[in-house]
Amino acid sequence: MNKSRTPTFAKFLVSYMVVLLLPFLVVWFFLYAHFERVQTEQVYGSALNDLNQMKNIIESNINETYNMAARIAAEEELSPHYLQEFYHVYRSQKLLNYTTDNEFFYNVTYYVRNTDYMYSARTTYTLPIYYQLHAYKNWSYSEFASDINELKHPVLRPSEEAVIDGRNENVVTYLVPIPNNSASPYGTAVFTIREQSVRELFAPMVGEEGGDVVILDAGGRVVMSMADTSYVAEGVPEQLLPESGKQLVQPWQDGDRRLIVASNHSGETGWTFIRFVSAEQLMSPISKLRERSTVIFVLILVLGSAIVYSMMYMNYNPVKALKLQFQDVKGRLDKQRELNLPALQQYFARGLLKGKFDSRAMFNASAVEAGMTLRSASYYVIVLQWDPGGVNEAFLSSDYAKQWLAVLTEQEEGYYVEIFEHYKLALIVSEPAEACTRAGWESRHLTVFNRTNVQVAIGLGNPYRELSDIGKSYFEASTALQHRWIKGNHSVIMYREIDRDQPAITWYPQQELELLTASIKQGSTKAILSSVEACLDNIKRNSSSLFMARSLCYEVVNTLLKTVIAVQPNRLQSVVLPGVLSLTDLETFDKLEQTVMDISEEVCAQLSAAIEDTPSQDADKLLQAIYEYIGQRYCSYDFSVQRMAEHLSLSSKYVSSYFKERSGQTVSEYVNEMRLAKAKELLRTTNKRIQDVVMAVGFSDSSSFIRKFKQEVRLTPGEYRRLHAR
Structure with missing residues (x-):
C-alpha cells in the first residue's frame, strides 16, 4: 500500500514545494528592492546634505566679503584723504585687523585707487612689492594693476599658483570694489584664500581615491578643486550640471571608476558645487545589504535545487535512459547530415542557376534543410576565374569560395556553385539591387586578394527581382568574364558596363605601323622594340572588342616579319611562331602582348645577327x-x-x-x-x-x-x- 503511494506522494510534494517557494522568492525580491531603494535615497540625501553644508559655508564667507567691504567703506579713517598721513596709515592696520577679522581669509588687503600703497592688518606694501611678494603665475603685473584700479563689480579669480609666505601655493583671489555697487568706487579690497585651507576644511567630503569637490563660478570656470582630479583638467560634463537654483544627485561612470555625483546650483551667487564620491565608499551599506541578500538567495537556490534534482532523479531515471538512446540516434543522423550538407547545398544552388525555383518562398521552403535562405528581393550571379599558374596544388575552390562569402555583409546572403570548368567558380548573391556596385566589389576583390594572394577576374551579371532570372544573370556574368582578355586577369567586369553592340572599326594603328616600318629599315633594334611597345599600348587603349584587339596584334607581327624579310632577304633565320593550340591558351591581352614582345625580341636578335654576319660591314x-x-x-x-x-x-x-x-x-x-x-x-x-x-x-x-x-x-x-x- 505504501509502495504504491510513494511516487505519487513525492510528485505532489515537489509540486507543493514549488508553489510555496515561488511566492517566497517573489516577496523576497520585492522586499530587497524596497530596502535597497530606501537605503539609496538615504545615501543620496546624505551626499546632498554634506554638499549643501559646504555651499552654505562658502556662500556665507563670500557674503562676508561684502560686509567687510562695507565696513571698510564706512570707516572714515580708511578713506583716501585720511590715509595721506603716515599716522593714519599706522592706525589703518589696526582698523583693518578689526574690520576683517575672519580666519577663512588668509589675508585682506585694502588699496586706494591711483595710489602707490596697499594696506593690510599685517603691513603696508607698495603696489610692485605686493605683486613681487605674491608672484602670481597667471596674473601679469599690468593686468593686476588694471584690475584693482578699474573694476566696477566683484571679480573672482579661479585658483592659481602664487607665493604665500615664501612657498608656492594655489590661492583664490576675490576683488571687491569699495564702495560696492558704486558707480565710482575709490578703492579695492583684495581677499586672498588659501586653497589648502579650504581643502583641509572640507577634507571629509572628498573621501577615498577618486573623490573630489569642485566649485564652478557663474561662467562655468573652475574656481577650486579639492583633490586635483581629472574632472578639472578635462572639464566637468554638462550632464552633471543641475538647472539654475536646483540640486541633483546621480551615478556616473568615469573610465573604470563608479562615482556618485551630487551637484547644487546656487541661485544667490550663480556658483555650482559638485561633489564626486566613490560609489563603493558611499554605497557600502547597500553593498553589504546586497552581499547578504545574495548569500541568502544562493543558499535557498542551492537547497531548493538539490531538493528538486533529487525528486526529478527519482521520478525520471527510467526516462533518462530512453532520452540518451534518442540523443545517440539523433547525433548519428546529424553527423551524416553534416557530411552530406555541402552536396545538398550544391544541389539547390545549381537548381537556382537552372531556374527550378519560381519564387523565393518556394526556394526557402525546399532549401531550409540545407541551411539556405534568401531574404532580399534582388538576386544576381558573379563568376570567378583565376590563373591556374597562380595557385598551388593545395588550393581548394571550396575554401576559396568561403573567403568570398566571408566578405559579404549581414544583409547579404551568398552561396557558391562549383563549375565543372577548371579554375571557375560562381557565387549567387542576394542583396538590394542598389548595393551591387563596382566600388563595392572592387573593395571586396582587394580584401580577398590580400588574404589569399590569388589573382582572379570577376564577371558580374545584372540583378533581377524574379528568382527564375538567376540563370540569365549567370549567362551575363559569364559573358562579362570573357572581356578579361582586354580588362586583365585581375579585374572586376560588370555586364551592364560592357558594349554589347557590334562596334564599328573607327581606329587603325596606321601611323604606329609606319613608324615600326621605318625603324626596321633603319636597323635599330632598340627603336623596333620601342615601336612595337607603342603599337601594343595603343591597341590596348583603343580596341573596342576582343576580335579587334586580337586582329591588330596579329597585324603588328605581320608588319614586323614582312618588313624584316624585305630589308634582309635570305639572311634572316626562321623565327619560331606560336601554334594554333598555343594561341587558344592566350586568355588575356597581357599574355598576347607578352607573346608579341617575345616574337619581336627574337626577330631583333636574328636581325642583329644577320647584320653582323654581312660581309660588307x-x-x-x-x-x-x-x-x-x-x-x-x-x-x-x-x-x-x-x-x-x-x-x-x-x-x-x-x-x-x-x-x-x-x-x-x-x-x-x-x-x-x-x-x-x-x-x-x-x-x-x-x-x-x-x-x-x-x-x-x-x-x-x-x-x-x-x-x-x-x-x-x-x-x-x-x-x-x-x-x-x-
Missing part, C-alpha cells in the same frame, strides 16, 4: 651613317643629297645609287616619308597651324606640302587633324 656602316644624317636633318630647309655627300666625303651620285640599292627607296622618297610621318604626329598631338607644321617638317611651301600629304594620305592636313584629333 663598311657598307653597312655607310648606310647607318646615311640614316643618322637624314634622321638629324630631314626637317631642315637646306637638306640635300649634295650636302649629305659632302658630309660623307662621297659623290652625290654614289650616295643616291647606294641608298637606292640598299633600302629600295630613293633619298627623296625616304625624306618625304619621314617628313610626312613627322607632320602626322604634329597634326595629331599639337594645335599648331598648318603653316607652322609645314615649316617644322622642312617643306618649302604649303601648297607642295598639302599636295604631297593628300597624295600619300588621301586626306588634306585639316581633314586628317579633325579625324585623328585627341
Whole structure:
C-alpha cells in the first residue's frame, strides 16, 4: 500500500514545494528592492546634505566679503584723504585687523585707487612689492594693476599658483570694489584664500581615491578643486550640471571608476558645487545589504535545487535512459547530415542557376534543410576565374569560395556553385539591387586578394527581382568574364558596363605601323622594340572588342616579319611562331602582348645577327651613317643629297645609287616619308597651324606640302587633324 503511494506522494510534494517557494522568492525580491531603494535615497540625501553644508559655508564667507567691504567703506579713517598721513596709515592696520577679522581669509588687503600703497592688518606694501611678494603665475603685473584700479563689480579669480609666505601655493583671489555697487568706487579690497585651507576644511567630503569637490563660478570656470582630479583638467560634463537654483544627485561612470555625483546650483551667487564620491565608499551599506541578500538567495537556490534534482532523479531515471538512446540516434543522423550538407547545398544552388525555383518562398521552403535562405528581393550571379599558374596544388575552390562569402555583409546572403570548368567558380548573391556596385566589389576583390594572394577576374551579371532570372544573370556574368582578355586577369567586369553592340572599326594603328616600318629599315633594334611597345599600348587603349584587339596584334607581327624579310632577304633565320593550340591558351591581352614582345625580341636578335654576319660591314656602316644624317636633318630647309655627300666625303651620285640599292627607296622618297610621318604626329598631338607644321617638317611651301600629304594620305592636313584629333 505504501509502495504504491510513494511516487505519487513525492510528485505532489515537489509540486507543493514549488508553489510555496515561488511566492517566497517573489516577496523576497520585492522586499530587497524596497530596502535597497530606501537605503539609496538615504545615501543620496546624505551626499546632498554634506554638499549643501559646504555651499552654505562658502556662500556665507563670500557674503562676508561684502560686509567687510562695507565696513571698510564706512570707516572714515580708511578713506583716501585720511590715509595721506603716515599716522593714519599706522592706525589703518589696526582698523583693518578689526574690520576683517575672519580666519577663512588668509589675508585682506585694502588699496586706494591711483595710489602707490596697499594696506593690510599685517603691513603696508607698495603696489610692485605686493605683486613681487605674491608672484602670481597667471596674473601679469599690468593686468593686476588694471584690475584693482578699474573694476566696477566683484571679480573672482579661479585658483592659481602664487607665493604665500615664501612657498608656492594655489590661492583664490576675490576683488571687491569699495564702495560696492558704486558707480565710482575709490578703492579695492583684495581677499586672498588659501586653497589648502579650504581643502583641509572640507577634507571629509572628498573621501577615498577618486573623490573630489569642485566649485564652478557663474561662467562655468573652475574656481577650486579639492583633490586635483581629472574632472578639472578635462572639464566637468554638462550632464552633471543641475538647472539654475536646483540640486541633483546621480551615478556616473568615469573610465573604470563608479562615482556618485551630487551637484547644487546656487541661485544667490550663480556658483555650482559638485561633489564626486566613490560609489563603493558611499554605497557600502547597500553593498553589504546586497552581499547578504545574495548569500541568502544562493543558499535557498542551492537547497531548493538539490531538493528538486533529487525528486526529478527519482521520478525520471527510467526516462533518462530512453532520452540518451534518442540523443545517440539523433547525433548519428546529424553527423551524416553534416557530411552530406555541402552536396545538398550544391544541389539547390545549381537548381537556382537552372531556374527550378519560381519564387523565393518556394526556394526557402525546399532549401531550409540545407541551411539556405534568401531574404532580399534582388538576386544576381558573379563568376570567378583565376590563373591556374597562380595557385598551388593545395588550393581548394571550396575554401576559396568561403573567403568570398566571408566578405559579404549581414544583409547579404551568398552561396557558391562549383563549375565543372577548371579554375571557375560562381557565387549567387542576394542583396538590394542598389548595393551591387563596382566600388563595392572592387573593395571586396582587394580584401580577398590580400588574404589569399590569388589573382582572379570577376564577371558580374545584372540583378533581377524574379528568382527564375538567376540563370540569365549567370549567362551575363559569364559573358562579362570573357572581356578579361582586354580588362586583365585581375579585374572586376560588370555586364551592364560592357558594349554589347557590334562596334564599328573607327581606329587603325596606321601611323604606329609606319613608324615600326621605318625603324626596321633603319636597323635599330632598340627603336623596333620601342615601336612595337607603342603599337601594343595603343591597341590596348583603343580596341573596342576582343576580335579587334586580337586582329591588330596579329597585324603588328605581320608588319614586323614582312618588313624584316624585305630589308634582309635570305639572311634572316626562321623565327619560331606560336601554334594554333598555343594561341587558344592566350586568355588575356597581357599574355598576347607578352607573346608579341617575345616574337619581336627574337626577330631583333636574328636581325642583329644577320647584320653582323654581312660581309660588307663598311657598307653597312655607310648606310647607318646615311640614316643618322637624314634622321638629324630631314626637317631642315637646306637638306640635300649634295650636302649629305659632302658630309660623307662621297659623290652625290654614289650616295643616291647606294641608298637606292640598299633600302629600295630613293633619298627623296625616304625624306618625304619621314617628313610626312613627322607632320602626322604634329597634326595629331599639337594645335599648331598648318603653316607652322609645314615649316617644322622642312617643306618649302604649303601648297607642295598639302599636295604631297593628300597624295600619300588621301586626306588634306585639316581633314586628317579633325579625324585623328585627341
